[in-house]
Amino acid sequence: MIVLSNFIEIRGMSFARGDRLIFNDIDVDIPRGKVTSIMGPSGSGKTTLLRLIGAQLKPQKGSITVDGQDFLSLKRKALYIARENVGMLFQSGALFSDLTVFENVAFPLRVHTKLPEEMIRDIVLMKLHAVGLRGARDLMPSELSGGMTRRIALARAIVLDPSLVMYDEPFAGQDPIAMGVLVQLIRLLNDALGMTSVLVSHDVPEALSISDHVCIIADGKVVGQGEPSELKANGSPLVKQFLQGLPDGPVPFHYPASDYRSDLLQGSDSARLFT
Numbered sequence: 082m083i084v085l086s087n088f089i090e091i092r093g094m095s096f097a098r099g100d101r102l103i104f105n106d107i108d109v110d111i112p113r114g115k116v117t118s119i120m121g122p123s124g125s126g127k128t129t130l131l132r133l134i135g136a137q138l139k140p141q142k143g144s145i146t147v148d149g150q151d152f153l154s155l156k157r158k159a160l161y162i163a164r165e166n167v168g169m170l171f172q173s174g175a176l177f178s179d180l181t182v183f184e185n186v187a188f189p190l191r192v193h194t195k196l197p198e199e200m201i202r203d204i205v206l207m208k209l210h211a212v213g214l215r216g217a218r219d220l221m222p223s224e225l226s227g228g229m230t231r232r233i234a235l236a237r238a239i240v241l242d243p244s245l246v247m248y249d250e251p252f253a254g255q256d257p258i259a260m261g262v263l264v265q266l267i268r269l270l271n272d273a274l275g276m277t278s279v280l281v282s283h284d285v286p287e288a289l290s291i292s293d294h295v296c297i298i299a300d301g302k303v304v305g306q307g308e309p310s311e312l313k314a315n316g317s318p319l320v321k322q323f324l325q326g327l328p329d330g331p332v333p334f335h336y337p338a339s340d341y342r343s344d345l346l347q348g349s350d351s352a353r354l355f356t
């Protein structure tokens with residue numbers, strides 16, 4: 082069997098929502114067994130890209146293959162099976178509030194497999210152990226901190242041993258300690274379980290610290306991709322602005338607007354205070 086070095090390959094892909102072209106003929110490589118970060122300004126389409134990879138959305142043009150398979154060509158049943166191989170941790174992916182931690186993690190196993198109860202128990206405890214929360218198995222979601230909730234969601238995302246895990250803003254709203262734990266966990270789980278991980282994050286230093294590969298998107302295009310060191314050496318002003326977290330550059334801080342001064346003057350007398 083030939084093992085492809087890229088786990089995901091996107092070729093000549095275009096995707097529009099109504100009149101708005103979100104991706105314009107892009108090529109993206111996601112290497113197998115590595116952690117890849119997708120970065121770019123807000124609204125550039127990072128979450129959309131994850132949804133396209135997961136075949137929740139369909140591009141108007143081009144192809145997306147995951148482990149050599151074109152998800153969009155699969156029939157419903159085959160797609161259902163293929164998706165078992167993809168773990169997703171979306172920011173909105175909350176735990177079921179009326180189920181214990183154990184049952185939350187067991188849920189995908191109960192839905193997708195017919196494994197006996199003892200085996201479900203072992204697998205759930207192994208995954209909870211991997212995220213350091215085996216001792217929290219009997220707690221209800223309301224008893225967990227935000228960081229613990231994210232780790233339980235992570236255990237649930239990997240409970241079916243997927244070969245691909247996609248994380249959308251996994252660090253959002255986390256304190257620095259919880260964030261540090263999640264950052265390390267993503268790297269550790271990727272390597273220990275031999276997965277391919279794709280990460281969308283605004284936390285540039287954290288994401289870069291665990292990424293083998295980075296893809297930066299802006300204005301519907303891929304403006305840079307490669308190893309973090311290659312990108313840091315990239316002279317493109319867009320890539321520089323993004324990696325250094327600079328407020329202004331090719332992507333302006335201000336949304337296009339009319340002249341500030343005349344805008345204020347039109348408003349009210351109090352605007353004179355500013356002149």
Ligand SMILES: Nc1ncnc2c1ncn2[C@@H]1O[C@H](COP(=O)(O)OP(=O)(O)OP(=O)(O)O)[C@@H](O)[C@H]1O
Pocket residue numbers: 098103121122123124125126127128129130
């Ligand atoms: N369901 C939808 N219907 C219409 N437009 C949408 C929908 N979801 C997203 N969009 C638009 O598609 C574009 C890309 O959105 P997306 O959420 O993928 O960006 P993003 O890079 O993940 O943004 P952020 O970093 O702010 O989360 C945005 O302009 C957004 O307004």
